[in-house]
Amino acid sequence: MQPYIVSFIYNQRQTLIERWEKELVTVRHENYLISVSDSVYENTNREFMHFIIEMIDADQDHAKERLSVFADRYIQSGWPLSYFIKGLQAFRRVILVVLSEREKDVDQLLVVFNDLESWIDGIINQLVHDYTGSWEDIFEMQKLSLLELSAPLIPVFQGVTVMPLIGTIDTARAKLIMENLLEGVIQHRSQVVLIDITGVPVVDTMVAHHIIQASEAVRLVGAQCILVGIRPEIAQTIVNLGIDLSKFPTKSSLKKGIESALEMTNKKMIDL
Structure with missing residues (x-):
């Protein structure tokens, strides 16, 4: 100046x-x-x-x-x-x-x-x-x-973990879901993983594809996936889109999913 x-x-x-x-x-x-x-x-x-x-x-x-x-x-x-x-x-x-x-x-x-x-x-x-x-x-x-917070893996019983998903799933988040799933399965020695999509507003072909990929990856490391939280409108969308989930066990609620997971790990819940 x-x-x-x-x-x-x-x-x-x-x-x-x-x-x-x-x-x-x-x-x-x-x-x-x-x-x-x-x-x-x-x-x-x-x-x-x-x-x-x-x-x-x-x-x-x-x-x-x-x-x-x-x-x-x-x-x-x-x-x-x-x-x-x-x-x-x-x-x-x-x-x-x-x-x-x-x-x-x-x-x-x-x-x-x-x-x-x-x-x-x-x-x-x-x-x-x-x-x-x-x-x-x-x-x-x-x-x-x-x-990091949007794809947590939570152990609920020995050998049983839950991954609650909330919000829209895009490619970047799908990659994180896959990574967290595989790391969590090994870390927690999970036998069954419950993927809860109750909080996912829309399940389209891409979302279903990512979930199926995650299930296949989990199977390759020695665990099984159960898809839970399928609401009636989500079920209708999956059918209309012709998405094949026949190799992927599904349950309507997390409670039913946990019951199936306990059976698969030779456990059961009893009333005292």
């Missing part, structure tokens, strides 16, 4: 901060930050304003690094990106207003505006990049966590 602008901002620092702070009051209402306490918002404003002003004559590479660290802290705290973008736009307006009150040379004002515009846009672009990258990372981590 031009030395003239840097010198002007430092000389008018207090005036700029006072006017900028008033502008940030409006930003608060526009960004649904009313729930944030006054003290927290004021402290954040002060830190943000002083940080931006200190960056004006900083080395470009060092400034980018500091900005990334600054942005990351507020991303993790849940502050919206729009707060910083509108805050920077307010800072630009304040500088131009204060400058126009003191500088009457139109050509000089245009030069300052272009230089300031480029500098502010650079900061905004980096903030957008940092926010986008951070939220993509968080999204991917949450997606992986949800996938």
Whole structure:
């Protein structure tokens, strides 16, 4: 940034901060930050304003690094990106207003505006990049966590485990189901695995194909699968689609499935 602008901002620092702070009051209402306490918002404003002003004559590479660290802290705290973008736009307006009150040379004002515009846009672009990258990372981590939780294998009796499935089954999730099934069968030394599709809203050809594949894979490692939770509408869909489940034992409920699994493992439940 031009030395003239840097010198002007430092000389008018207090005036700029006072006017900028008033502008940030409006930003608060526009960004649904009313729930944030006054003290927290004021402290954040002060830190943000002083940080931006200190960056004006900083080395470009060092400034980018500091900005990334600054942005990351507020991303993790849940502050919206729009707060910083509108805050920077307010800072630009304040500088131009204060400058126009003191500088009457139109050509000089245009030069300052272009230089300031480029500098502010650079900061905004980096903030957008940092926010986008951070939220993509968080999204991917949450997606992986949800996938891990979406195909659990639960041992219920010795040699009998249950895998309850809830929600839509796509190719990525089907792969995870297969992996969890095979690992769980070996880990728990399962003889029978109950795949419960009570919570699966739609069973189409693809879903049935994935389930049959999982059953075949389980059979190859020495266990058997029982498909449970087949509701009337699911049964009708399977018949209409011509899906062959003749080699795959099925039961209408988990209770009936467990009873069959106990029989297959030479166990039974008795009333005391």
